[in-house]
Amino acid sequence: MSTTAIPELGYMLLAVGLILVVASVTGYVLKRKFSPDGGNDAIENLNARIRAWWAMVALLGIAFLAGKTGVVVLFALLSFAALREFATLTNTTRADHRVLLAAFFVVLPVQYYLVWAERYGIYSIFIPVYAFLFLPILAVLRGDVDDFLVRIAETQWGLMICVFCASHVPALLSLDIPGYDGRNILLIVFLIFVVQMSDVLQYVCGKLLGRHRIAPRLSPSKTVEGFVGGVASATLIGALLSWMTPFSMLEAGLLAFAIALMGFFGGLVMSAIKRDRGVKDWGYLIEGHGGFIDRLDSVVFAAPIFFHLVRFWWSTS
Amino acid sequence: MRLVVRRFAAGFVAALIGFLARLITAVRGVRHSDEAYTEPCVFYANHASHGDFILIWTVLPPGLRAETRPVAGADYWQASRLRRFIGVDAFRSLLIARNGEHADIDPITAMAEALDQGSSLIVFPEGTRNTTEDRLLPLKSGIFHLAEARPDVDFVPVWISNLNRVLPKGEFLPVPLLCVVRFGAALRLDPGESKAAFLERARDRLLALADEDEPVCNRGTEQS
Numbered sequence: 001m002s003t004t005a006i007p008e009l010g011y012m013l014l015a016v017g018l019i020l021v022v023a024s025v026t027g028y029v030l031k032r033k034f035s036p037d038g039g040n041d042a043i044e045n046l047n048a049r050i051r052a053w054w055a056m057v058a059l060l061g062i063a064f065l066a067g068k069t070g071v072v073v074l075f076a077l078l079s080f081a082a083l084r085e086f087a088t089l090t091n092t093t094r095a096d097h098r099v100l101l102a103a104f105f106v107v108l109p110v111q112y113y114l115v116w117a118e119r120y121g122i123y124s125i126f127i128p129v130y131a132f133l134f135l136p137i138l139a140v141l142r143g144d145v146d147d148f149l150v151r152i153a154e155t156q157w158g159l160m161i162c163v164f165c166a167s168h169v170p171a172l173l174s175l176d177i178p179g180y181d182g183r184n185i186l187l188i189v190f191l192i193f194v195v196q197m198s199d200v201l202q203y204v205c206g207k208l209l210g211r212h213r214i215a216p217r218l219s220p221s222k223t224v225e226g227f228v229g230g231v232a233s234a235t236l237i238g239a240l241l242s243w244m245t246p247f248s249m250l251e252a253g254l255l256a257f258a259i260a261l262m263g264f265f266g267g268l269v270m271s272a273i274k275r276d277r278g279v280k281d282w283g284y285l286i287e288g289h290g291g292f293i294d295r296l297d298s299v300v301f302a303a304p305i306f307f308h309l310v311r312f313w314w315s316t317s
Numbered sequence: 318m319r320l321v322v323r324r325f326a327a328g329f330v331a332a333l334i335g336f337l338a339r340l341i342t343a344v345r346g347v348r349h350s351d352e353a354y355t356e357p358c359v360f361y362a363n364h365a366s367h368g369d370f371i372l373i374w375t376v377l378p379p380g381l382r383a384e385t386r387p388v389a390g391a392d393y394w395q396a397s398r399l400r401r402f403i404g405v406d407a408f409r410s411l412l413i414a415r416n417g418e419h420a421d422i423d424p425i426t427a428m429a430e431a432l433d434q435g436s437s438l439i440v441f442p443e444g445t446r447n448t449t450e451d452r453l454l455p456l457k458s459g460i461f462h463l464a465e466a467r468p469d470v471d472f473v474p475v476w477i478s479n480l481n482r483v484l485p486k487g488e489f490l491p492v493p494l495l496c497v498v499r500f501g502a503a504l505r506l507d508p509g510e511s512k513a514a515f516l517e518r519a520r521d522r523l524l525a526l527a528d529e530d531e532p533v534c535n536r537g538t539e540q541s
Contacts, residue, residue: 080493084343088495094485100492283495285343 006182008244012189013061020057023050048288056286056295060192064185068116071188072170076112079163081292082300083108085282086158089273092151095144099135099155107131108163115167118174127164132156161270161300162293168303175307175315180246190245190252191259191306194238195299198260199267202230218271227264234260246314255309259302266301270294327406334407335375338368342483342496346376349526350502356381357437358471358503359428361460363453363523364441365481368491372477373439374408376498386411386431387439388424411438424459429466439475442519448486452527456516464506464515471503472519476526501526 027047035043063074087100107127114123136152172187206226214222238256242249270293274282283291293300338344360373370387377385391412394404404410411431413424428438440463443454464472476499484491501522506515 081343084493084495087492088479092482094482097485097488097492101490104493105490283343284345 006186008183008186009064009189012186012193012244013057013064016057016193020050020054023053045288050288052286052288064189067185068170068173071173071185072112072116075166075170076108078292078296079108079112079166080104081283081285082162082166082296083158085291085293086162087155089277089279089282090151090154090158091147092155093144093146095142096139096151096155098142099139099152102135102138103131103155103159103163107135107159111163111167112170115171115174120171120174123167123171127159131159135159165300165304166296168307169299171307172303172310175311177246177310177314178316186244187306187310190238190241190256191303192299193241194234194256194259195263195302197237198230198234198263199298200230201233202226202264205229205233215268215271218268218275222268231257231260231264255306258309259306262302262305263298266298269301270297323406327402330403331374331407334371334403338371338375341491341493342372342480344372344376344496344498347497347499349499349529352502354471354473354503357384357432357435358473359432359460359463360385360437360439360473360475360500361442361519361523362439362475362477363447363527364443364445365447365477366484366486367446368480368484369441369477370408370410370439372480372496372498373475381437384435385437385439388413388428388441411436425462425466428463432467432470446486447481453520453524456520458512458516460519461506461512461515468506468508471505473503474501474519474522474526475499476501476523478527499526499529 027043027050030043031038031047034040038044059074063070066073083104087103092100111123111126114126135155139148139152169188169191172191173184175184175187177184202222203226205228206221206223209225209229210221210223212224213220214224214227235253235257238259239249239253241256242252245252247255270282274280281290282293285291286295289295362369362373370389374382374385374387387408387410389404389410389412391414394400394410394412405412411427413427428440431438440460442456442460444457444459445454447454460472464470477496478499479494479496482492483494483496504518504522510518
């Protein structure tokens with residue numbers, strides 16, 4: 001698959017680059033005006049986030065240019081980093097050592113190999129059927145029954161979220177859509193752009209208009225106004241992006257609505273887990289954003305749903 | 318010539334092991350005290366895994382890293398050529414006899430001499446890897462005797478979290494989990510302080526670090 005022949009990809013990278021330039025300039029002006037000595041945490045965090053966004057976009061851009069293999073490898077690495085954060089917060093014990101080794105070094109690479117090889121029949125059930133049955137078998141052989149269900153469920157859910165769901169982003173490349181040959185990478189651009197814009201706009205709308213908290217026990221920053229504004233504007237953005245998709249404007253808007261909704265609830269679910277474990281962020285590796293899961297949570301929830309909606313109505317494979 | 322090659326290979330292997338440790342654990346060093354400690358100093362840490370000294374070594378600033386030697390059991394690191402190469406050549410461990418008859422005399426002298434020569438040390442005063450459910454075993458008296466021998470040297474508590482889960486005793490392959498190495502405020506032997514009092518103070522300092530934020534870097538802080 002050659003991606004160089006896709007002008008839409010070039011336009012999108014250019015557009016995202018422009019958005020980041022505007023954000024960087026704004027961040028710089030804000031810093032000069034309100035936080036010259038780095039004393040304002042909100043502005044420092046904003047600038048750290050913008051710097052990290054540059055890195056993320058550069059990484060995605062490189063992966064896109066490298067084609068299918070590049071995208072699969074990038075998401076395999078992201079899954080690895082996310083699963084590492086997830087496993088760090090679980091109750092797994094010494095007895096789960098082999099289970100975790102299998103999850104990281106067998107299940108994860110096999111899942112991504114199957115996605116790369118476009119074996120839908122097996123990659124769509126490999127984790128929920130095979131890994132879910134064989135990992136508890138591996139654990140039970142060690143004979144430690146304390147918290148057995150908790151430990152097994154945590155590992156299974158970590159695999160589900162961090163590997164299975166995340167692998168559905170590169171899996172979009174394997175869909176066969178008539179008249180859309182060789183341009184599937186734009187589906188990934190569409191998905192990621194809509195999810196991330198929804199996240200950002202939820203934050204912006206929440207800051208500007210937020211009055212009513214939507215889930216005060218989970219996240220004080222999530223408000224009804226932020227949710228409605230973010231999802232509505234992401235839906236609109238999705239509709240306006242229909243030119244790069246195989247969808248009509250209405251269809252693109254509806255899909256974007258589904259993506260934004262799943263993204264929002266994904267963020268909420270992952271917040272609940274963080275609350276339960278008593279942490280603020282999943283990790284510390286992405287400056288300003290926390291961990292990989294903090295950035296991926298909404299993408300991960302949206303990806304399999306988007307994949308299956310498109311597969312069901314548009315794909316012939 | 319062979320010596321040069323061996324030195325170069327040793328430096329390369331040490332860097333490679335440090336890189337792999339970072340890849341697996343994304344280890345982060347955290348200073349929990351603004352107070353600067355004087356060098357050379359003694360880093361004393363909890364001991365749960367073979368990788369402990371590697372993680373500490375990895376997060377030290379490069380200048381200090383080059384001057385820091387882990388103190389390790391000779392019986393383990395002398396056991397094979399590969400171990401000797403990694404332990405002695407790559408990490409320049411100060412090997413001490415653990416089970417020998419003079420085990421409590423010679424090691425202190427050797428450590429004090431290494432400090433005199435400008436090397437900082439990494440020690441694990443629990444004496445052996447902790448495989449129990451307790452967070453920290455009682456400290457052995459070695460660091461007290463060392464503090465007595467060199468009362469003007471800083472003893473820096475270092476808490477390594479999670480590494481016992483990455484590579485438990487008896488396992489060969491590490492599981493990737495995030496690890497944090499926390500450095501606390503240094504302590505010295507007070508004039509006239511008893512062995513029991515010093516060891517208890519040293520142990521408390523270490524446990525205080527462990528209490529700060531398990532299991533990762535940011536446990537217990539407010540949700541934004």
